[in-house]
Amino acid sequence: MEEFEVSDASKKTKTIYISTIFSIALVLLMLGMLGLILVHAKNLSNYVKENIVLNIIVDEGAKETDVLAFQKELNANPAVKNTQYVNKEMAARNLTNDLGEDFVNFLGYNPLLSTVDVYLKANYANNKSIDTLKASIAKNPVVKEVIYQSSLIDMVNKNINTIGLIILAFAAILLIISVALINNTIRLAIYSQRFLIKSMQLVGATRGFIRKPFILLAALHGLIAAFIAILILLGILYYAQREIPEIVILRNYTEFGIVLLGLVGVGIFITAISTSFAVSKYLRLKIYDLYR
Numbered sequence: 001m002e003e004f005e006v007s008d009a010s011k012k013t014k015t016i017y018i019s020t021i022f023s024i025a026l027v028l029l030m031l032g033m034l035g036l037i038l039v040h041a042k043n044l045s046n047y048v049k050e051n052i053v054l055n056i057i058v059d060e061g062a063k064e065t066d067v068l069a070f071q072k073e074l075n076a077n078p079a080v081k082n083t084q085y086v087n088k089e090m091a092a093r094n095l096t097n098d099l100g101e102d103f104v105n106f107l108g109y110n111p112l113l114s115t116v117d118v119y120l121k122a123n124y125a126n127n128k129s130i131d132t133l134k135a136s137i138a139k140n141p142v143v144k145e146v147i148y149q150s151s152l153i154d155m156v157n158k159n160i161n162t163i164g165l166i167i168l169a170f171a172a173i174l175l176i177i178s179v180a181l182i183n184n185t186i187r188l189a190i191y192s193q194r195f196l197i198k199s200m201q202l203v204g205a206t207r208g209f210i211r212k213p214f215i216l217l218a219a220l221h222g223l224i225a226a227f228i229a230i231l232i233l234l235g236i237l238y239y240a241q242r243e244i245p246e247i248v249i250l251r252n253y254t255e256f257g258i259v260l261l262g263l264v265g266v267g268i269f270i271t272a273i274s275t276s277f278a279v280s281k282y283l284r285l286k287i288y289d290l291y292r
Contacts, residue, residue, distance in 0.1 A: 017221065020189045024225035024271060025232075027178045027185075028263050032233045034171055035259040041167055043252055045160045049125035050081055052156065054118040054133070055147040062114075062142040070142050071116055079124035079133055084117040091115065113144070127153055179270060186218065186274035194282045201283055211279045215272050222271035226264040233260075 058067055067085065074083050086094070091112040096102050120130070127150050134146045190197075193214070200210045 016189050016192050017217075020185055021221050021225045022228070023185045024182055024222060024267065025228035027181050028226055028229035028267050029232050030174065031178050031266060032229055032259060032263050033236070034174055035262060036233070036237070036256070038167060038171060039252065039255045039259060041164065043255075045164070046122040048156060048160070049122040050119055052120065052125050052153060053148070054120065054130065056116040056118060056137060056143055057145040057147065058114040058116060059142055059144040060113060064114075066142050067114065067116070070140055073140075074116065074118060074137075077133070079120055079129060081119045081121045083119070085114070086117060087114045088112050125153065126157055182270045183274040183277075186271055187278045190214070190275060190278035190282065197279060197282045207280070207283050210283065211276055214275050214279050218271040218275035219268045222267035222269075223264065225271075226267035229263055229267070230260050233263075 064087070071083050071085050074080050091114070095112065120133075124130070124133070130148060130150075130153065134148070137143055137146055197210060197214075201207075
């Protein structure tokens with residue numbers, strides 16, 4: 001009879017631990033998805049900014065060697081990500097492809113001018129930096145005119161900042177909720193062990209000795225839950241990339257690795273801390289309070 005009771009209690013304990021692990025894994029999955037949203041939002045912001053084009057109209061009398069030397073000078077500028085030189089012939093071919101007919105034959109000449117398209121780094125994609133760069137570029141004798149849409153740049157930066165603040169606010173709220181959920185899940189799991197904790201204390205075990213195995217077990221549960229969350233997250237990412245191949249442009253393995261390592265760290269840290277507090281609570285309670 002006693003063996004049956006021990007076996008039944010052991011099964012209940014295992015069931016509680018398994019449900020705790022999966023509950024924590026689901027919460028960590030939410031945090032992981034939020035982390036990836038933040039990372040992808042940042043990468044999307046940079047992608048949009050770095051595709052804003054600064055068009056430099058080349059003077060018609062400029063020699064191509066001078067233009068190429070000017071392009072090389074631009075590429076050395078710390079604000080410039082890359083440049084693309086489009087001569088008159090290439091511009092005509094591009095426009096012909098867009099129009100679907102040869103406008104050069106119709107007009108009898110090529111009215112287009114050569115251009116240098118400048119793509120800026122994300123940190124410099126703002127009107128203040130562009131105005132400084134524009135003033136510097138305009139001094140070069142091969143430059144006829146510098147064109148960019150200041151209103152578009154203002155709108156892009158304003159919208160990105162607004163969306164960023166909304167995502168950060170949502171992230172903070174979700175983080176608080178996640179910590180609270182994990183903490184409550186751990187407390188419920190420790191609640192089922194309250195009599196064991198008090199029994200160990202009554203036979204003379206120190207508080208540190210009692211807490212240690214519970215904290216180590218909780219850290220292990222946090223690690224397992226994190227790996228479960230990571231596996232599910234990888235599956236979601238694989239499916240998303242298969243359905244939306246374009247998402248690959250936002251992928252950054254370093255940041256992705258940081259998010260996954262962050263999940264492992266959060267899983268271990270929160271479960272260990274919550275367990276320590278929960279065990280300490282039952283160590284402070286009187287015996288008759290355990291039945292309430």
